[in-house]
Amino acid sequence: MDMSSLKKYEKAIYLCTTCRDGGCGILCPSFEILGFEANTPRGKMRIARALLEGRLEITEPLVRRIYTCTGCGYCATRCSNNPHDVMRALRSHLIEAGRAHYGAASAAESLRKNHNPAFRPHEERFDWLPEELRAPRKAEVVFFVGCYGGHNIHIHWVAQTIVKILDKTGVKWTTLGPDEWCCGEVMGQLGMPDLADEFVKHNVNAINRAVKNLGVSRVVCQCPGCSHVLKHYPRRLGLTLDAEVLHITELYSELIKEGRLKFKESKKTYAYHDACLLGRWQGVYEAPRAIIKAIPEAKLVEMEPRTRDFSLCCTGDVRRWGASAGYGIALDRFYYDFSEGLVRRRLKAAKESGAETLVSTCVGCHRSFVGGSYQRARREDLDLLQISTLVADLMI
Amino acid sequence: MDSNTQQLEDIYEALVKIVGAENVTREECDLICYEKDFSLSSTTQEFMPDFAIHIRTTEQASEIVKLASRYKIPMVPRGGGTNQWGGSIPVSGGIVLDMRKMDRILNVDEENRTVTVQAGVVIWNLVKHLEKLGFFVADKPESWFAATIGARTQTAGTGYYNSRYGQFIDQIICLEVVLPTGEVIKTGPPKVYDPGSGYDLTRLFSNAEGTLGIITEVTLRIHPLPEHRVVEVIEFPTYEDMIEAVVAIRDSGLVPETMETMDGTRYSRWLHAVYIDPQEPYHPSKVSVLRRLPPEVPKDAGIMMVAYAGMKKLVGAQVELTNEIYQKFGGKLVPDWCQEALLASKETYPHNPTPHDNALVGKPFKYVFDATVPLKRATEVFRAYLKLIDKYKVEPRGVETVYCAPDFHAMMCAQIYVDERDEAEVEIAQRFMDEMHRFAISLGGGVGGTGGIGTMRIRYVKDQHGPALELMRRIKRLLDPNSIMNPGKKFE
Numbered sequence: 037m038d039m040s041s042l043k044k045y046e047k048a049i050y051l052c053t054t055c056r057d058g059g060c061g062i063l064c065p066s067f068e069i070l071g072f073e074a075n076t077p078r079g080k081m082r083i084a085r086a087l088l089e090g091r092l093e094i095t096e097p098l099v100r101r102i103y104t105c106t107g108c109g110y111c112a113t114r115c116s117n118n119p120h121d122v123m124r125a126l127r128s129h130l131i132e133a134g135r136a137h138y139g140a141a142s143a144a145e146s147l148r149k150n151h152n153p154a155f156r157p158h159e160e161r162f163d164w165l166p167e168e169l170r171a172p173r174k175a176e177v178v179f180f181v182g183c184y185g186g187h188n189i190h191i192h193w194v195a196q197t198i199v200k201i202l203d204k205t206g207v208k209w210t211t212l213g214p215d216e217w218c219c220g221e222v223m224g225q226l227g228m229p230d231l232a233d234e235f236v237k238h239n240v241n242a243i244n245r246a247v248k249n250l251g252v253s254r255v256v257c258q259c260p261g262c263s264h265v266l267k268h269y270p271r272r273l274g275l276t277l278d279a280e281v282l283h284i285t286e287l288y289s290e291l292i293k294e295g296r297l298k299f300k301e302s303k304k305t306y307a308y309h310d311a312c313l314l315g316r317w318q319g320v321y322e323a324p325r326a327i328i329k330a331i332p333e334a335k336l337v338e339m340e341p342r343t344r345d346f347s348l349c350c351t352g353d354v355r356r357w358g359a360s361a362g363y364g365i366a367l368d369r370f371y372y373d374f375s376e377g378l379v380r381r382r383l384k385a386a387k388e389s390g391a392e393t394l395v396s397t398c399v400g401c402h403r404s405f406v407g408g409s410y411q412r413a414r415r416e417d418l419d420l421l422q423i424s425t426l427v428a429d430l431m432i
Numbered sequence: 433m434d435s436n437t438q439q440l441e442d443i444y445e446a447l448v449k450i451v452g453a454e455n456v457t458r459e460e461c462d463l464i465c466y467e468k469d470f471s472l473s474s475t476t477q478e479f480m481p482d483f484a485i486h487i488r489t490t491e492q493a494s495e496i497v498k499l500a501s502r503y504k505i506p507m508v509p510r511g512g513g514t515n516q517w518g519g520s521i522p523v524s525g526g527i528v529l530d531m532r533k534m535d536r537i538l539n540v541d542e543e544n545r546t547v548t549v550q551a552g553v554v555i556w557n558l559v560k561h562l563e564k565l566g567f568f569v570a571d572k573p574e575s576w577f578a579a580t581i582g583a584r585t586q587t588a589g590t591g592y593y594n595s596r597y598g599q600f601i602d603q604i605i606c607l608e609v610v611l612p613t614g615e616v617i618k619t620g621p622p623k624v625y626d627p628g629s630g631y632d633l634t635r636l637f638s639n640a641e642g643t644l645g646i647i648t649e650v651t652l653r654i655h656p657l658p659e660h661r662v663v664e665v666i667e668f669p670t671y672e673d674m675i676e677a678v679v680a681i682r683d684s685g686l687v688p689e690t691m692e693t694m695d696g697t698r699y700s701r702w703l704h705a706v707y708i709d710p711q712e713p714y715h716p717s718k719v720s721v722l723r724r725l726p727p728e729v730p731k732d733a734g735i736m737m738v739a740y741a742g743m744k745k746l747v748g749a750q751v752e753l754t755n756e757i758y759q760k761f762g763g764k765l766v767p768d769w770c771q772e773a774l775l776a777s778k779e780t781y782p783h784n785p786t787p788h789d790n791a792l793v794g795k796p797f798k799y800v801f802d803a804t805v806p807l808k809r810a811t812e813v814f815r816a817y818l819k820l821i822d823k824y825k826v827e828p829r830g831v832e833t834v835y836c837a838p839d840f841h842a843m844m845c846a847q848i849y850v851d852e853r854d855e856a857e858v859e860i861a862q863r864f865m866d867e868m869h870r871f872a873i874s875l876g877g878g879v880g881g882t883g884g885i886g887t888m889r890i891r892y893v894k895d896q897h898g899p900a901l902e903l904m905r906r907i908k909r910l911l912d913p914n915s916i917m918n919p920g921k922k923f924e
Contacts, residue, residue, distance in 0.1 A: 047791075047794075050796075051787060051790045051795070051796055052796075053790075053797075053798070053852075054468060054469060054470055054513055054514070055470055055514070055784070055786045055787070055796070056470050056514040056574060056575045056578070056786075057514075057574060057575060057577060057784040058470075058513070058514045058575055058577055058578025059577035059578065059784050061512065061513070061577075061578050062512065062532065062554045062556070062557075063577070067532075071455070071486045071530065071532070071533055072457055072462050072465070072484060072530060073462070073465035073466055073513065074457075074459075074461055074462040074464075076465075078465075078513075079465035082464060082467075082468070083461055083464065083465065086464050091478075092460060092461060092464060095459065095460070095461065097459045097462070098459070098461040101461060101462075112715070112716040113717065113719075114717075114784050115717060115786075116717040116718060116784070116787050116788040117717075117787035117788075120717075267714075268715075272713075316716045317716060318714065319714050319716075319719075340560070341557075341560035341563075345716070
């Protein structure tokens, strides 16, 4: 059998000795819900080893173990051996073995055809904007909307809210127009790194052209996945991105510092949920908190102990692959229950911290918590808000 | 279907009835993850269990034990799976009880300073829970992210705070045990440690490594978080000087909360493992703890980590007295930035130094020695270790020692790097292990150390216990006549 994707990580796989520090195991979200060693990164390292040695057959339960890794990166904060990369390599191996979830193949097909994994025509990417604003123009920043923000009509409100805030604070923005493709993160997660790289290359070239032609100096992403990829992948591929990449919360907190973004008072207590791709993968823990702290009278509480780099994943990713990959994984009851289990834990933690409102940055997290696409929702006595909605609601 | 397969099928159905289908697995991909722990073993040794299950209540544990004794199928309770001597490996197959879903903190008695938890609570979770209430348990091992309280009671062990409060076993007030017959007992009154009222069952069932029953609940002492805590890291020119300083601190009547030492090699390796080039792009596994290349430290040197806690004034006075003592033996504080890096990585593990350390050498490290040694003989053990490193030409990772109250006996452990795929290397490591342990026994020490006996150190217990071993065997047979509780461990 073709083992090339696992062979690439052979060294890491054999360096894992289920060490006594063992930090990757217990706090892994998959283990939290499903239990058993096979649902921990160290367990999957052993599975990878057994596959390499030809001791293990690929069975349906094994495929499930491999897909329930949420990609949250908690193991990466505990271990420099990068179990996270091996989790992705295991998915690549499933593709090699012809045992990948059908959602993965359909997402890849859509990406090749539509430049997005959502099965929507590429031309629809900026349908959420009035027609006259869709084309690129001279500006300071490029607003990189992402597939999730652009192609899902139910959550067009995210991008529309952000644009409203940018206009009000006087930030001159543009889009990349038809040059904006999927950032590639989804493909990385599903075990297709080469396909992901193609998309990174395309976007880097498109942004560099915009820097030259439109005079932009920054790229602002609403999706933490896009900003993670644009910040870190070009360097890995030996490319240079001529623009600075920011997540939208980083821009907001900068605008607050400059006095361009001000809020009216709110006497509520807010808990902030660290999105994995923003916190752990980019180290952006402070910017979103700074926004809540800038609201007069507002109180920010932490969901101790699982906050910042210990944050518990909401499994937005597992749902998102499903949603984007042709309604594959999300409609599978097993993955749905898994995801719902984590969401309940998170809501409970928010409630216990004394919060009235749970604020998330990533739309994936917000949708997981809401259990749908609504901009505003109330669940378990908590108001659920995405951070741009909060900013738009309270800005003066 | 042969009778064996039929029996396994029956057991499976019975297990599902007790704990529910989602808590039982017999999938190969699940079982393969339980065939090992952190112990040294060649890759050709594989011990797959027949089932792995999660239990949530004492009643379930009792039912499972009854089932196992009916079918005479072995049972292996398992916590975080970080045991370094093979204690959690199912050497005879059977049922692995993954205890980590027995994870409820049942009661914190703030007035009487006790906490009662289910056995599967992970130490990190307990520490964080108590922190919120202003308390701490006087035990924090390196494995606190993974190890469970139940497994900790079963395998001895050392960690932070031992030099003031004693070892983990000294924190235990009472245990709830499911006996191999399925009966459930408490080993003492719920709020106080009361060994005088009978045979001390709490101590008997502690450190039994799951061979006498399943620990389902543990009551521990807790202490209020101190007002002030100071940690100092001191470098001594030689290991001998450092041991002399430890002796002097003990004899002076000072009560450090933590007293831990390492040799130069261990210290250097630790710092190198947490050094990340600040130019490296951001990655969650590469959060820079140390921004400068660490200094070279001779392998002969001794590094002492000493901590005091309590009222600020009292801590200040103790630190001052300690400073006088270490200066007498040529000790110097290590540079601030080294101390900061060492403590940050020890305290919080922003990233776990172990894998990085392994990657620098290209093979994983394994424990080859772990024993309780009389304090004054610690230097001899260290010298013997250095000699063996030269003799067997192995890559050392160094020696670490924790000193435990009240007599500051030294819990020494040593590690080397071993490629488990290489049979010859594993063989050498085993010989290294034999010589070190037998030397420690000859000095009047014991091989219990941390992590218990497991499968790997059974060969030394006869040397240590002599005729007392037969009595232990009789106790085991009395409690577990079918020998179903973690067979092949401790002394079998």
